[in-house]
Amino acid sequence: MWIYAAKRVLYAIPIALGVSVICFSLVYLAPGDPIQSLIPPDASAEDIAAIRRLYGFDKPVVFQYFDWLARAVTGDLGISLQSNRPVLDEVTRAFGNTLAIAVAAVILAFVLATFLGTLAAFNLGRPVDKIATSISTLGVSIPNYWMGIVLVILFSVQWRLLPATGMGGQGSDGFNWFEWEQVRYAILPMVTMAMIPLGVVTRSTRSAVADTLSQDYVQLLRAKGLGEGRVVWHALRNALPQMLAVMGLQLGYLIGGSILIETVFNWPGTGLVMSRAILTRDIPLLQGTILILALSFVAINLIVDLLQTLVDPRIKRS
Amino acid sequence: MSEMTTNHAIAAQIPGEDVPRGERRSYWANVRERLGHDPVTLFFMGVIGAAVGAALLAPWVAPHDPYATSMLARLRPVGTEGHLLGTDELGRDMLSRLIWGARTSLLMGILPVLVALVIGGFLGVIAGFMGGAVNMVVMRIMDVFYAFPSVLLAVAISGTLGGGMGSGLLALTLVFIPSLCRVAETAASQIRGLDFVDAARASGAPVYSIIVTHVVGNVLPPVLIYASSLISVSILLAAGLSFLGLGVSPPTADWGQMLSSLRQGIYMQPLVCALPGLAILIVSLSFNLVSDGLRQAMDIKS
Numbered sequence: 001m002w003i004y005a006a007k008r009v010l011y012a013i014p015i016a017l018g019v020s021v022i023c024f025s026l027v028y029l030a031p032g033d034p035i036q037s038l039i040p041p042d043a044s045a046e047d048i049a050a051i052r053r054l055y056g057f058d059k060p061v062v063f064q065y066f067d068w069l070a071r072a073v074t075g076d077l078g079i080s081l082q083s084n085r086p087v088l089d090e091v092t093r094a095f096g097n098t099l100a101i102a103v104a105a106v107i108l109a110f111v112l113a114t115f116l117g118t119l120a121a122f123n124l125g126r127p128v129d130k131i132a133t134s135i136s137t138l139g140v141s142i143p144n145y146w147m148g149i150v151l152v153i154l155f156s157v158q159w160r161l162l163p164a165t166g167m168g169g170q171g172s173d174g175f176n177w178f179e180w181e182q183v184r185y186a187i188l189p190m191v192t193m194a195m196i197p198l199g200v201v202t203r204s205t206r207s208a209v210a211d212t213l214s215q216d217y218v219q220l221l222r223a224k225g226l227g228e229g230r231v232v233w234h235a236l237r238n239a240l241p242q243m244l245a246v247m248g249l250q251l252g253y254l255i256g257g258s259i260l261i262e263t264v265f266n267w268p269g270t271g272l273v274m275s276r277a278i279l280t281r282d283i284p285l286l287q288g289t290i291l292i293l294a295l296s297f298v299a300i301n302l303i304v305d306l307l308q309t310l311v312d313p314r315i316k317r318s
Numbered sequence: 319m320s321e322m323t324t325n326h327a328i329a330a331q332i333p334g335e336d337v338p339r340g341e342r343r344s345y346w347a348n349v350r351e352r353l354g355h356d357p358v359t360l361f362f363m364g365v366i367g368a369a370v371g372a373a374l375l376a377p378w379v380a381p382h383d384p385y386a387t388s389m390l391a392r393l394r395p396v397g398t399e400g401h402l403l404g405t406d407e408l409g410r411d412m413l414s415r416l417i418w419g420a421r422t423s424l425l426m427g428i429l430p431v432l433v434a435l436v437i438g439g440f441l442g443v444i445a446g447f448m449g450g451a452v453n454m455v456v457m458r459i460m461d462v463f464y465a466f467p468s469v470l471l472a473v474a475i476s477g478t479l480g481g482g483m484g485s486g487l488l489a490l491t492l493v494f495i496p497s498l499c500r501v502a503e504t505a506a507s508q509i510r511g512l513d514f515v516d517a518a519r520a521s522g523a524p525v526y527s528i529i530v531t532h533v534v535g536n537v538l539p540p541v542l543i544y545a546s547s548l549i550s551v552s553i554l555l556a557a558g559l560s561f562l563g564l565g566v567s568p569p570t571a572d573w574g575q576m577l578s579s580l581r582q583g584i585y586m587q588p589l590v591c592a593l594p595g596l597a598i599l600i601v602s603l604s605f606n607l608v609s610d611g612l613r614q615a616m617d618i619k620s
Contacts, residue, residue: 014458015461015462015465016465018458018459018461018462018465019462019465019466021462022462022463022466022474023474026474026475026478027478029475029478029479030478030479030480031479031480137603137606137607137610138603140550140606141550141554141599141602141603141606142599142602142603143554143557143558143574143577143595143598143599143602145558145561145577145595146577146592146594146595146596146598146599147595149577149581149584149591149592149595150592150595152584153584153588153591153592157584157585157588158588252467253467253468253469255467256466256467256469256470257467257468257469257470259469259470259473259562260469260558260561260562263561263562274473274477275562277477278473278477278481278562278563278564279563281480283478286474286477286478287478290470290474293467293470294465294466294467294470297465297466297467297470298465301465
């Protein structure tokens with residue numbers, strides 16, 4: 001297992017490098033002279049020359065990449081054009097806010113989906129199964145940004161129960177799950193975010209549990225008179241590693257894809273930072289945010305894979 | 319997926335294996351027949367057909383000019399005389415805009431998957447069939463793109479390019495190539511080792527003709543099933559890009575963009591403002607259910 005783990009970690013390195021190459025190339029994808037996208041439009045000629053030298057735009061692209069990489073590794077992702085603050089600071093501040101609702105959404109989805117999926121698997125073909133399957137199909141078909149708007153219409157406009165947008169009095173700094181005044185703001189974004197993982201995990205739980213239930217040893221468990229409650233426990237235990245893997249991937253998708261929901265709710269996370277960076281053509285900020293998000297996705301995948309080998313002794317990969 | 323692929327391979331060797339009376343029927347005839355017995359899939363195919371039809375016939379079907387604004391008739395409710403689904407924040411007829419919007423929304427949803435199907439399928443077949451170093455290079459490059467969550471990759475590319483329909487199409491196509499390539503690669507590499515391919519090779523058939531006659535036919539079903547499930551994702555993503563302002567430019571009707579510009583009206587006409595999202599939901603749901611139906615019809619074993 002340790003050999004597998006080491007291999008898996010090593011394998012993540014070229015992927016991470018590849019990701020960095022793509023993020024680096026983004027500056028060149030941006031229309032116009034790359035230098036134009038790195039400096040404010042009112043910069044003086046000396047400033048432009050200084051930045052050109054600083055970024056090594058006089059050198060071949062490959063050297064530019066390694067210079068950029070060397071800086072990125074030390075945490076220097078450049079300066080945001082809009083706020084004039086280091087990109088890394090901007091991203092890390094926002095990252096916590098995204099993480100807060102993404103983790104909560106995944107937990108919410110996991111609990112609901114485990115319940116729904118298990119219930120469906122034990123009642124294959126019955127109305128309960130049909131309902132669970134419909135919910136799961138709806139979860140993956142619904143445009144969640146639209147669902148967010150609908151929730152705002154219902155809970156904020158019609159019933160005036162929850163705030164429509166923003167993150168409350170604290171502004172954009174440090175979200176706290178233990179203060180109701182702040183949690184109120186997080187409820188709608190969290191529920192909206194939970195929709196896709198709810199759909200995906202319900203479906204995979206249903207099929208994993210149904211798979212387990214069709215195996216001989218479950219017949220044995222029932223034959224020797226075990227209560228259905230214990231059978232559920234056995235079935236779930238075997239389905240758990242697979243569900244865990246799906247969950248981890250979903251968390252990664254939520255963190256990386258938070259831009260739509262954060263735009264709807266004006267939630268000050270990484271998605272909103274990206275959205276703002278696109279709007280203001282703040283390429284260093286956009287590039288830095290994408291790099292951090294993509295790398296965290298690589299890291300999450302790695303952690304999930306490693307956890308899975310720990311949890312599931314059946315996985316013996318060479 | 320792997321199990322399924324092998325089944326198709328076997329099905330290709332023994333056509334009509336599940337038809338008892340020795341009657342030989344092609345795989346696709348079986349699929350058609352199975353679909354004929356699936357009312358849910360047929361119904362949602364009809365929904366998609368209606369949406370596509372409305373999009374194609376927009377100039378004739380739409381009751382009003384989708385660009386005609388009216389300062390006096392802004393944000394009228396659903397059911398207004400002359401405006402069946404109300405009007406938007408500039409007084410434009412919602413029904414007409416939804417019909418015209420179907421053009422861009424469906425195009426942005428379907429085209430990237432088709433292009434990615436061709437490119438990803440081609441790369442996957444080559445990588446899977448050739449194996450070795452070719453496989454290594456192609457698949458490791460795909461892995462890197464795979465390392466991005468799809469929304470992030472789409473937003474990264476189209477956001478850096480500055481938005482617009484072309485960049486949106488490019489971004490979405492790039493998002494779907496890696497996964498389609500993977501599915502094609504898995505299918506193709508399984509065909510590679512089968513006896514009938516060895517037989518073809520032994521009888522002197524050139525690689526290219528083996529790929530065309532044996533590999534493509536067996537790779538197609540799993541790749542098509544997978545691609546059909548991507549269309550719903552693509553429609554959601556494309557509308558999402560427009561919602562973020564990265565799609566078509568403003569006066570052009572597009573569901574995602576309508577949803578975004580109508581947000582200011584949710585306090586006055588919530589129902590009207592929810593309509594574009596409803597359109598996205600109906601189409602995406604239909605594609606999802608049709609894809610499920612196709613999967614069942616195309617999976618020989620079930």
